[in-house]
Amino acid sequence: MRDARGNIRRLPGIRLWLSGGWLTFLVLAAIFAPLISPHDPLAQDLFAGRLPPFFEQGADPAYLLGTDSLGRDVLSRMLYGARLALIVALVAGTLTCLIGASLGLIAGYYRGWVDLVISRFIDIWMAFPPVLFAILLIAVLGTGLMSVIIAIVVIDWTRFARVVRAEAMGQGAMDYVASAQVAGRTRFGTALTEILPNVLPTIVALLTLEMGIAVIVEAILSFVNLSISTDQPTWGGMIAEGRTSIYQAWWVLVFPLFALFLTVLSFSQLGEGLKDHFDPVLR
Amino acid sequence: MQIVRALLTRLITTLITLFGAAIIVFVVIRVVPGNPIAMMLPPGASEADIDRLKALYGLDKGIFEQFVIWISNVVQGDFGTSITLRQPVYDLVIGRLPATLELSVMALLIAVVIGGAAALTATLYRGSKVEGGIDVAGGIALSLPDFLWGLALILLFGVLWPLFHISGRISPSLGFEFSTNFYLFEALARFRFDVVLDLMGHMLMPALALAIPLAAIILQLLKQSLKECMHDDYITLARTKGYAESSIILRDALPNAILPTLTLIGVQFTFLIGGTVIIERLFSYEGLGNMAIDAVINRDLPLIQGIVLIFALLFTMVNLVVDMAYAALNPRLRHA
Numbered sequence: 242m243r244d245a246r247g248n249i250r251r252l253p254g255i256r257l258w259l260s261g262g263w264l265t266f267l268v269l270a271a272i273f274a275p276l277i278s279p280h281d282p283l284a285q286d287l288f289a290g291r292l293p294p295f296f297e298q299g300a301d302p303a304y305l306l307g308t309d310s311l312g313r314d315v316l317s318r319m320l321y322g323a324r325l326a327l328i329v330a331l332v333a334g335t336l337t338c339l340i341g342a343s344l345g346l347i348a349g350y351y352r353g354w355v356d357l358v359i360s361r362f363i364d365i366w367m368a369f370p371p372v373l374f375a376i377l378l379i380a381v382l383g384t385g386l387m388s389v390i391i392a393i394v395v396i397d398w399t400r401f402a403r404v405v406r407a408e409a410m411g412q413g414a415m416d417y418v419a420s421a422q423v424a425g426r427t428r429f430g431t432a433l434t435e436i437l438p439n440v441l442p443t444i445v446a447l448l449t450l451e452m453g454i455a456v457i458v459e460a461i462l463s464f465v466n467l468s469i470s471t472d473q474p475t476w477g478g479m480i481a482e483g484r485t486s487i488y489q490a491w492w493v494l495v496f497p498l499f500a501l502f503l504t505v506l507s508f509s510q511l512g513e514g515l516k517d518h519f520d521p522v523l524r
Numbered sequence: 525m526q527i528v529r530a531l532l533t534r535l536i537t538t539l540i541t542l543f544g545a546a547i548i549v550f551v552v553i554r555v556v557p558g559n560p561i562a563m564m565l566p567p568g569a570s571e572a573d574i575d576r577l578k579a580l581y582g583l584d585k586g587i588f589e590q591f592v593i594w595i596s597n598v599v600q601g602d603f604g605t606s607i608t609l610r611q612p613v614y615d616l617v618i619g620r621l622p623a624t625l626e627l628s629v630m631a632l633l634i635a636v637v638i639g640g641a642a643a644l645t646a647t648l649y650r651g652s653k654v655e656g657g658i659d660v661a662g663g664i665a666l667s668l669p670d671f672l673w674g675l676a677l678i679l680l681f682g683v684l685w686p687l688f689h690i691s692g693r694i695s696p697s698l699g700f701e702f703s704t705n706f707y708l709f710e711a712l713a714r715f716r717f718d719v720v721l722d723l724m725g726h727m728l729m730p731a732l733a734l735a736i737p738l739a740a741i742i743l744q745l746l747k748q749s750l751k752e753c754m755h756d757d758y759i760t761l762a763r764t765k766g767y768a769e770s771s772i773i774l775r776d777a778l779p780n781a782i783l784p785t786l787t788l789i790g791v792q793f794t795f796l797i798g799g800t801v802i803i804e805r806l807f808s809y810e811g812l813g814n815m816a817i818d819a820v821i822n823r824d825l826p827l828i829q830g831i832v833l834i835f836a837l838l839f840t841m842v843n844l845v846v847d848m849a850y851a852a853l854n855p856r857l858r859h860a
Contacts, residue, residue, distance in 0.1 A: 365544035368836040370798030373816055380820040381552055457669050465817050487683055498675050509667035517601050
């Protein structure tokens with residue numbers, strides 16, 4: 242663990258700095274949203290509807306990024322939307338990682354019938370379009386933060402399971418695993434102390450990618466109005482609203498879309514960077 | 525003999541996967557909180573009506589028996605009746621499937637053309653700024669999903685520079701009567717190129733949104749395979765014969781480098797089809813995915829179930845065809 246962290250600190254590349262910078266900024270913005278939001282994200286002002294952002298004619302300086310059709314402040318809604326996006330990224334990403342990676346590790350190391358069952362489940366999962374599966378789950382579970390997180394974990398655990406299974410299989414065939422066995426380590430102990438540390442870099446890189454995917458899935462679900470309660474601001478919900486009024490008020494769509502772009506791009510660049518960095522061939 | 529056995533094994537695993545998918549759908553649908561019967565009847569229905577409908581759908585029986593009844597109906601193509609549209613789910617799903625298939629195939633073609641052309645160009649100008657530029661573009665294309673590309677395209681070519689339609693499948697003003705649901709195919713076959721143009725104008729943006737991430741994947745893999753090929757002896761031979769670099773890449777390197785990319789395209793095609801669900805919604809395109817989201821919003825469970833099952837069938841079939849094509853194309857497996 243310690244030297245993995247040491248490596249991250251020495252990561253080169255402007256892309257990774259930019260990605261890390263944007264995500265740090267986003268985390269701070271989300272944490273301090275109640276302090277820095279200029280307005281209540283839910284407060285409607287029908288007399289201030291569809292005000293353009295500050296650089297356009299007819300803007301109100303109190304509403305920096307303009308307002309939507311109900312006169313709600315776009316900037317404040319984006320700041321509160323960042324909270325939800327990051328909570329989903331963190332919680333759903335981590336849970337998906339824990340469940341998927343554990344199943345992959347078990348399947349890849351223990352092989353036999355356990356592997357057969359888990360692999361069959363992965364095959365079955367590959368038969369469903371992920372977004373449709375998520376929407377179906379929300380239809381059944383009802384909307385809400387918990388449902389969104391459960392849906393993401395259920396549709397995406399295979400992403401970890403597939404990769405970790407293949408890696409664990411490769412590692413399991415190595416001599417150092419055999420010597421651990423000879424030294425009298427239990428199977429479970431070997432999996433935990435020998436295999437896991439060696440597949441951990443891959444898992445960390447995948448987790449970063451998964452966080453970006455979780456943000457997108459949440460945005461898609463709120464775009465079709467199936468995420469959390471409708472009165473809570475989300476980027477996807479703002480984008481859906483902006484899509485309908487795109488010719489009258491482009492800013493309602495563009496600003497949250499831009500934030501979503503940067504966030505997903507950052508997670509994925511960070512993940513790709515970590516993947517390259519940990520790649521034994523490149524190392 | 526061995527190839528027959530491999531084929532049979534593959535068919536059996538496909539059937540197991542399909543059966544498993546059916547079980548998952550059944551389980552998910554039946555854990556719905558709330559009585560599915562109550563949703564089918566108007567409020568204030570009598571006890572007797574409820575019982576009659578329950579018996580009709582077999583809901584008064586045990587869960588295992590219910591599954592047997594359900595699966596035997598599904599196998600016969602009986603997915604029940606849509607609650608909101610009051611038509612057989614089978615007819616609705618089959619009616620919408622062509623729109624989704626046309627969109628998916630169009631997106632696949634675009635992805636192959638863009639990704640292939642980019643890979644060939646990057647190989648031709650390898651080591652130069654052109655390759656660097658293509659790599660950066662490919663990296664960004666790969667990092668963002670179809671949903672975001674769709675929104676970006678709507679902004680660029682729907683609003684800022686309105687070149688294409690960003691909503692629907694065909695302009696109603698054309699007043700063209702189709703006899704099938706394969707609109708594009710039919711318009712082509714009937715030589716109505718005005719209709720073809722209108723259809724393409726509607727399809728291009730959603731298809732491009734679906735194609736961009738796949739094009740980037742094709743670019744990366746094909747470029748890598750081409751690069752490895754360029755060090756082979758037959759390339760040096762072709763060079764000493766004095767052929768132009770571009771014709772060497774096309775005629776000698778490409779045929780040798782393409783197999784991994786073809787397999788990958790097959791695998792990725794199911795992901796692309798999966799993407800149509802949200803892309804159709806985004807562009808109000810009248811396909812299966814758009815209908816699925818409406819069905820979920822209206823809690824029309826028989827319809828959702830039918831659509832999910834059709835997608836599962838489509839995906840497993842695509843995977844099966846890809847595996848068989850791979851076996852047919854790969855000499856090592858062909859002669860095994």
